[in-house]
Ligand SMILES: Nc1ncnc2c1ncn2[C@@H]1O[C@H](COP(=O)(O)OP(=O)(O)OP(=O)(O)O)[C@@H](O)[C@H]1O
């Protein structure tokens with residue numbers, strides 16, 4: 001059974017929250033951020049979620065933990081349906097989020113020690129010897145106990161990430177949602193953080209949902225990959241198989257654009273053109289039709305559904321060809 005199972009999830013926000021002035025509507029119109037999102041994460045699995053900026057990845061992560069309200073769908077975690085605020089509060093004891101901006105997500109006026117103690121105190125799980133527990137948490141992520149006295153602005157990017165990892169692990173979660181865990185870090189520090197996360201996954205039996213723009217990183221760490229475009233999941237499958245043979249035109253473009261050791265091997269015919277449309281102007285029919293090199297008339301009128309094209313592959317495209325699929 002899956003640790004996390006998501007069915008038909010949708011989030012829309014009141015338009016007035018995101019817009020001001022002349023755009024402020026008189027009626028409570030809503031902007032759909034994403035809809036029809038279905039996927040699962042198995043125990044011990046790492047699922048990588050990729051997609052261009054603005055595709056809805058962070059909003060999805062927040063919705064999974066009950067931090068953003070949903071308008072439709074079901075979230076089942078650890079065998080229980082999560083619907084009420086109480087369900088999500090309970091869920092946040094066994095799942096945790098590493099936020100997109102490591103330093104900004106740490107309150108600047110709290111010491112590292114107070115930041116690490118906070119989740120334990122909030123969830124009523126603070127042990128009598130809190131300082132010793134904080135020292136253990138720092139040790140777990142490769143930092144010495146004296147870091148407890150420092151403030152976030154005194155940390156390097158890599159150290160702030162380590163504190164973010166320690167904070168996420170405070171309540172011994174089963175699932176960690178990591179939003180851009182290596183963004184803004186030097187390549188060598190990125191490697192250190194990924195190694196730490198991998199090591200902790202094995203030692204603690206964690207599952208991860210890792211969100212990133214960094215395709216090479218996602219390829220390296222994920223068992224399966226989910227590709228998101230403008231609020232829709234467009235392809236899901238085993239990482240190796242999807243990278244070897246992406247079936248959705250957007251996944252094809254994304255993977256073709258990945259820097260290769262030999263740039264002559266890059267597929268120019270698959271290069272994606274133009275900007276991602278604004279959510280206010282989400283294309284009718286298929287959301288990718290305004291940029292898809294393979295679009296046809298049907299794509300402009302009818303939205304494709306996410307359909308199984310093999311035992312492990314789901315693709316949202318009218319014309320993706322299952323006959324081409326050679327899963328491994
Ligand atoms: N509170 C809000 N009000 C209005 N719009 C919002 C709000 N939060 C997010 N959005 C919009 O929702 C869309 C998705 O945002 P989100 O941050 O989830 O994308 P993302 O995929 O995480 O992007 P990035 O890769 O840049 O982190 C964006 O267009 C954003 O402007």
Ligand code: SF4
Pocket residue numbers: 248249250286287288289290292293294295296299304316317318319320
């Ligand atoms: S449904 Fe049409 S526009 Fe959408 S990805 Fe497939 S071919 Fe392209």
Ligand SMILES: [Mg+2]
Pocket residue numbers: 057058059100179
């Ligand atoms: Mg984001």
